[in-house]
Amino acid sequence: MPELPEVETVRRGLAPVMEGRRITNAEARRPDLRWPFPERFAERLSGQRVLHLGRRGKYLLAELEGGETLLAHLGMSGRFQVEGEVVGRFHHTQPGKHDHVILETDAPARITYTDPRRFGAMDLWPSATLEGHRWLTAMGPEPLGNGFSTAVLAEALRRRSSPIKQVLLDQTVVAGLGNIYVSEALFHAGIHPSCVAQKMSVARINRLVEAIRTVLCAAIEAGGSSLRDHRQTNGDLGYFQHSFQVYGRESQACARAGCAGAVHRITQSGRSSFFCPHCQR
DNA sequence: ACCACTACCTGAAGGC
């Protein structure tokens, strides 16, 4: 689920019940996700007002009134679900076995973090030195921000002898791309996933930068529309999954008008890449 | 500095 567009969609879904709201109660129902929660995790969250809910790459960042920021990563299977007030209080639904963190805010709302695989992670860190947190310190530029450009990407690719597919998954090169949107962006740019990163021309890198921005923006817009039903901020792929051009479409016809080719799947560093051999060189 | 590979964990899906 969670690459940059999904995390941004989750952020937008959570903002109305978190930003400017106070966390009236916090509960961690186990001691860890991928790593242990920080000391006194729930206590440090309880009673805090959320000043701002942001995002950096695939991390959600909730800046708290007391000077700390909650960092959250959804891993592979993490999701936040929001329930509003029903009659007086919340539904008396029993937490499921994969519901690991529960936050209640004075929106009022109950926010449940669910993560079957527990590849997700949460931490608390002083807001003043947030960029120094080990999860953020080496992270590359935001692809939709001013820090990402043809020149910046070209510099990052200069010494990389790996296929462009693998290099784009490296979060220190550019933040927020994952296996789906790398495939989609490479298709959009007409670049073969096996293309050696450092051999790419500036013109092709420029096309890639544009493709990354286009694909991510389209996905965020589509994700936004799935939030109309905001009772469940499901971290699902939203409607954009119906717009994938290559991801998950092995052996289906290429989506480009006039192309008679079919989508191929190859494995690169143990992960699937989807592409059209006619359109991508 | 870079690269290939492994591990972490559970559930879904497909083959038999």
Next chain:
DNA sequence: TGCCTTCAGGTAGTGG
């Protein structure tokens, strides 16, 4: 129905 294998959107740590 059930058992087995394979695969899944991520990242950190290892050793070359």
